[in-house]
Amino acid sequence: MAETLTIGAPPITVELRRNARAKRMTLRVSAVDGVVRLSLPKRGSLKAAKRFLVEQEAWLHGHIGKRPKRVAIAEGLTISLYGESFLLRTHSKSRVTLAPDTLFLPDTRPAGQALEGFIKTRAKSVITKLADTDSTTLGISFSKISLRDPRSRWGSCNTDANLMFSWRLMLAPPEVLRYVVAHEVAHLREMNHSSAFWAEVAGLMPDYEAPRRWLKSNGGQLHRFDFKNT
Structure with a gap:
């Protein structure tokens, strides 16, 4: 279980990663899942980590707010594949079928x-x-x-x-x-x-x-x- 700290309002949960090679604290927001991670020296104190996070709270809220919204794969979505745009539709066949500008997905999966x-x-x-x-x-x-x-x-x-x-x-x-x-x-x-x-x-x-x-x-x-x- 990862060590965590929670700060701010609305609350932000931060995963702590201790790194024996780290000489200073480094803060990152994952572009993939929005998880906030703080890397800190192996012997870094939680008190110092929390103080650092409080100082960075405004920055954190700004970056979390910029995270791309999740897009569900569903009928009606247009998606680009290797430079070509396709509209997603469903059909009763068991396989994905490619047609000009349209991808038909099986409605059974x-x-x-x-x-x-x-x-x-x-x-x-x-x-x-x-x-x-x-x-x-x-x-x-x-x-x-x-x-x-x-x-x-x-x-x-x-x-x-x-x-x-x-x-x-x-x-x-x-x-x-x-x-x-x-x-x-x-x-x-x-x-x-x-x-x-x-x-x-x-x-x-x-x-x-x-x-x-x-x-x-x-x-x-x-x-x-x-x-x-x-």
């Missing part, structure tokens, strides 16, 4: 569950093709690709050459997904964020800066869609 499965299938195909192209360009290879729904990252590359991507990137503009794939494939060559690494990314995608900025500014918006409770 939760809409979010059905759409998530459809997105994952398309994401695996799109991402695999992009990763194949980039790895061939670099003259290297990857072991496998997996799709997940992480809260704090969009992709990863490990020392076994396994690549992981968030399937929610399909909800972003195509160039954003393209950038994340280039980023992770470049890690197969450079497992760091050195100038040599960024040179590899630029070699794969010369105009990567714009989608990188988009992801930093708007990435949290991709998590506003609620696939689990619909």
